[in-house]
Amino acid sequence: TARSWWLVALLLGACLLLAVLGGSSQAEEPLPSLLTGVVEDSQGVAVRDAKVTLHSASEGEPLSEASTQPDGRYALLLPELIPDALTVHIERAHFDQADIELTPVAIEALRAGQSVVLPDTVLPRRISPAFWVATLIFLGMLVVIAAGKLHNTLAALVGTSLVFAVSYLAPPLIEDLFIFDFPTALSYVDWNVIFLIMGMMIVIAVVERTGIFQWMAYQAYRISGGRLWLLLPILMVVTGVASAFLDNVTTMLLMTPITIQIALALGLNPLALLLPEVMASNVVGISTLIGTPTKILIGSFAHIPFIDFLKNWTPGVLVALVGLIVYSELIYRRQLWSTGNGGASPMLMEKLAERGRITEPDHLKKAAWVGAGMLVLFVVGEQIHLVPAVTALMGATALLVWIRPDIEEMIEAVDWTTLVFFICLFI
Numbered sequence: 001t002a003r004s005w006w007l008v009a010l011l012l013g014a015c016l017l018l019a020v021l022g023g024s025s026q027a028e029e030p031l032p033s034l035l036t037g038v039v040e041d042s043q044g045v046a047v048r049d050a051k052v053t054l055h056s057a058s059e060g061e062p063l064s065e066a067s068t069q070p071d072g073r074y075a076l077l078l079p080e081l082i083p084d085a086l087t088v089h090i091e092r093a094h095f096d097q098a099d100i101e102l103t104p105v106a107i108e109a110l111r112a113g114q115s116v117v118l119p120d121t122v123l124p125r126r127i128s129p130a131f132w133v134a135t136l137i138f139l140g141m142l143v144v145i146a147a148g149k150l151h152n153t154l155a156a157l158v159g160t161s162l163v164f165a166v167s168y169l170a171p172p173l174i175e176d177l178f179i180f181d182f183p184t185a186l187s188y189v190d191w192n193v194i195f196l197i198m199g200m201m202i203v204i205a206v207v208e209r210t211g212i213f214q215w216m217a218y219q220a221y222r223i224s225g226g227r228l229w230l231l232l233p234i235l236m237v238v239t240g241v242a243s244a245f246l247d248n249v250t251t252m253l254l255m256t257p258i259t260i261q262i263a264l265a266l267g268l269n270p271l272a273l274l275l276p277e278v279m280a281s282n283v284v285g286i287s288t289l290i291g292t293p294t295k296i297l298i299g300s301f302a303h304i305p306f307i308d309f310l311k312n313w314t315p316g317v318l319v320a321l322v323g324l325i326v327y328s329e330l331i332y333r334r335q336l337w338s339t340g341n342g343g344a345s346p347m348l349m350e351k352l353a354e355r356g357r358i359t360e361p362d363h364l365k366k367a368a369w370v371g372a373g374m375l376v377l378f379v380v381g382e383q384i385h386l387v388p389a390v391t392a393l394m395g396a397t398a399l400l401v402w403i404r405p406d407i408e409e410m411i412e413a414v415d416w417t418t419l420v421f422f423i424c425l426f427i
Helices: 002-028 104-111 129-147 152-169 182-188 191-208 212-224 228-245 248-265 271-285 293-302 306-331 333-338 346-355 361-384 388-403 407-413 416-426
Strands: 034-040 051-056 064-067 073-077 086-091 098-101
Touching: 034 051, 034 086, 051 073, 064 073, 129 152, 152 182, 152 416, 191 212, 191 248, 191 293, 191 361, 191 388, 191 407, 191 416, 212 228, 212 248, 212 346, 228 248, 228 271, 228 306, 228 333, 248 271, 248 346, 271 306, 293 306, 293 388, 306 333, 306 361, 361 388
Parallel strands: none
Antiparallel strands: 034 073, 051 064, 051 086, 086 098
């Protein structure tokens, strides 16, 4: 037994000695020299995916190659043997090329094993035929959408296809007609926006099946006691708050049937309630990051957190909502004060109550818990680098697993037409 322990100790000592010797030899090995810099355009914006090559005056083949990162930075790894003359060549489609000759001082520093940082390089943009073709395609798409000649998504698909057709088929004839390739096009798509909208659409599809929106509209009528001047602001507030956390169009689609039924039961023109609801949906919906697709686009591009949207927009939104309520009361004062203040008949009340009941209370409770968790993650997620799209996907998945609805029905509830439109519009 003693002999075995001595053998183990000897082996451990040998391994430790080899590790120390190996570590010291690795530590003594010199680090390779790096040649770094930044590429920007004339406006100081970083130029990504620019090709950077290092050339020797006597050799045509590049000694080192690299591409600029999203922040415009690049790093060239130097060879062991560094020649007496070096030139850095930078090029990218739609930009003028640039050549930087290294000074003797910089070359000697590289030979000494030091890294050299080159001055920032400015690549002026070049207005090529591809610029005008891309501009005409984009403007043509907008005109077609505005004129209603094609569906929005189809118009965006046509524009995207034309960009690809010109980029791939025209350069063999005219090189300056290249716009961008398919991998570059995918890098322009803001997937945070796409997955955030998709996740919220699934959440909305689960929540709307519970009948909560119709129930809120009916409760608004009960609280108002049939007094239209009081019913109007209550419906506007309910619609606005719902639009702040859900899609505006979806909120109005859910609120419209019960609103029309209430208006007809009271002998009121439904537009006197619907139009103020639409305006309240637009006004209050902008108070949060997830209220409208436009805010999702802005928040993702500008990296604005959920809580910043909420605290900076809410005061102005509240003032605007109060002004909108006063405006609506003045515009529809004749109908609100002269129609239906006596309330609906008992038969109509039964129909309203039937239409305004919660159909799936258990699912609503589960959706409320998941929604509260999503709201917390939307607020604090930025502190742990949790993007809103991930929160929306986790919330949608949690609801699907917990409630177990028909998964095909829920996936079909996603407005894929809108998502394809956004993808093509990004490109």
